[in-house]
Amino acid sequence: MLDKTGIAKRIAKEVxxxxxxxxxIGIPTLVANYVRNDIEVEFQSENGVLGMxxxxxxxxxxxxxxxxxxxxxxxxxxxxxxDSAMSFSMIRGQHVDLTILGAxxxxxxGDIANWKIPGKMVKGMGGAMDLVASAENIIVAMMxxxxxxxxxxxxxxxxxxxxxxxxxxxxTNMAVLEVTENGFKLLERAPDVSVETIKEATEGNLIIxxxxxxxxx
Amino acid sequence: xxxxxVNNISEALKGIKNNMTLMLxxxxxxxxxxxxxxxxVTLGVSGLTCISNNAGVDDFGLLLQQKQIKKMVSxxxxxxxxxxxxxxxxxxxxxxxxxxxxxxxxxAAQAGFPAVYTPAGYGxxxxxxxxxxxxxxxxxxxxxxxxxxxxxxxxxxxDEAGNLIFKGTARNFNPNMxxxxxxxxxxxxxxxxxxxxxxxxxxxxxxFVQRIFQGDTYEKRIEQRTVRVxx
Numbered sequence: 001m002l003d004k005t006g007i008a009k010r011i012a013k014e015v016x017x018x019x020x021x022x023x024x025i026g027i028p029t030l031v032a033n034y035v036r037n038d039i040e041v042e043f044q045s046e047n048g049v050l051g052m053x054x055x056x057x058x059x060x061x062x063x064x065x066x067x068x069x070x071x072x073x074x075x076x077x078x079x080x081x082x083d084s085a086m087s088f089s090m091i092r093g094q095h096v097d098l099t100i101l102g103a104x105x106x107x108x109x110g111d112i113a114n115w116k117i118p119g120k121m122v123k124g125m126g127g128a129m130d131l132v133a134s135a136e137n138i139i140v141a142m143m144x145x146x147x148x149x150x151x152x153x154x155x156x157x158x159x160x161x162x163x164x165x166x167x168x169x170x171x172t173n174m175a176v177l178e179v180t181e182n183g184f185k186l187l188e189r190a191p192d193v194s195v196e197t198i199k200e201a202t203e204g205n206l207i208i209x210x211x212x213x214x215x216x217x
Numbered sequence: 218x219x220x221x222x223v224n225n226i227s228e229a230l231k232g233i234k235n236n237m238t239l240m241l242x243x244x245x246x247x248x249x250x251x252x253x254x255x256x257x258v259t260l261g262v263s264g265l266t267c268i269s270n271n272a273g274v275d276d277f278g279l280l281l282q283q284k285q286i287k288k289m290v291s292x293x294x295x296x297x298x299x300x301x302x303x304x305x306x307x308x309x310x311x312x313x314x315x316x317x318x319x320x321x322x323x324x325a326a327q328a329g330f331p332a333v334y335t336p337a338g339y340g341x342x343x344x345x346x347x348x349x350x351x352x353x354x355x356x357x358x359x360x361x362x363x364x365x366x367x368x369x370x371x372x373x374x375x376d377e378a379g380n381l382i383f384k385g386t387a388r389n390f391n392p393n394m395x396x397x398x399x400x401x402x403x404x405x406x407x408x409x410x411x412x413x414x415x416x417x418x419x420x421x422x423x424x425f426v427q428r429i430f431q432g433d434t435y436e437k438r439i440e441q442r443t444v445r446v447x448x
Contacts, residue, residue, distance in 0.1 A: 088317030
């Protein structure tokens with residue numbers, strides 16, 4: 001089974017030359033570390049920066065240069081700053097090519113829940129609802145099951161939704177899956193995970209066609 | 218030149234009353250109108266409705282501590298325990314809305330649009346009770362422009378004409394809130410003399426700003442200090 005780094009490495013393979021990419025907090029943030037260095041990619045952060053670079057060296061932090069996770073960052077040559085309305089114009093207007101974000105639940109119809117658990121302190125959706133409602137290309141990075149071992153790939157989401165019918169692809173610690181009209185189509189499995197194990201860990205309809213290849217990481 | 222400069226902070230906040238609706242710029246601690254917030258705390262006005270992306274953290278969101286806020290309209294309030302406590306106990310009304318919707322409802326107010334259609338939140342609880350409509354096969358939610366009494370924004374540099382230039386990601390919601398309320402109060406790190414700012418570089422023209430002043434101090438806190446080590 002993959003760890004978080006493994007998931008990030010597999011998703012990094014989906015990032016193509018010339019892409020503008022928005023990375024969510026958590027596993028998605030790690031993806032930036034594993035993108036091939038022979039391609040040109042720009043990372044957008046919805047608080048208002050395009051062309052995000054790595055964290056600053058100690059002593060060079062600038063309170064006025066942060067990412068959406070409120071972390072201090074740097075910018076790369078060619079970077080730009082802009083206001084929040086313009087930032088979401090990039091997202092809503094589908095100028096950002098790829099959105100990678102985490103989820104608590106994904107349903108076989110592409111619905112996603114990742115912002116609220118009833119009865120628990122609600123932090124808010126931030127930019128997640130704008131991102132999932134707008135992006136043409138959304139990849140969800142998450143564990144296949146929750147801490148209690150229950151499937152996070154469901155027939156229907158049980159938690160309040162972030163967006164409807166929007167997820168296209170999911171990369172978990174067990175598998176790569178595509179959301180199709182008929183449910184989750186299994187594309188690849190983690191090197192040491194059997195199709196049987198993935199079946200047991202998936203509540204939603206799982207489509208298995210032919211031999212399922214192992215992931216290359 | 219129409220002079221927007223006010224002499225002090227109390228002049229900048231003149232007319233603030235209980236139960237008003239305020240817009241406050243900033244994302245996390247980046248680009249928040251620190252001096253205006255401090256003065257609101259000093260004035261002790263209460264029953265406020267605050268439109269602001271975040272709600273500060275415990276020891277910084279003083280307006281919350283003093284229970285001056287009746288309602289918050291935000292997209293993310295995660296880092297504030299007092300906020301959570303007041304929200305769960307029902308002392309504080311909270312309207313959580315998508316971040317892009319928040320920005321666009323400000324911009325709509327600034328630009329004279331009564332409402333805008335956005336795909337964000339369609340099919341979720343955010344869209345409950347709101348008009349929806351299909352355009353080109355996709356569903357959208359009608360979101361109304363904000364109506365606010367005061368807008369408090371923070372810029373890097375400004376001049377007496379009210380022209381503003383922002384710095385880095387401290388820009389965020391600040392430009393979108395300029396001119397989106399009846400009165401826009403801009404505080405700047407540096408109020409420069411007229412003619413110093415290059416007109417080509419102005420982010421917000423002074424027409425959107427009614428009052429401008431230079432803030433006394435800026436703490437500029439960092440919420441998540443992340444660094445890398447030199448090889």
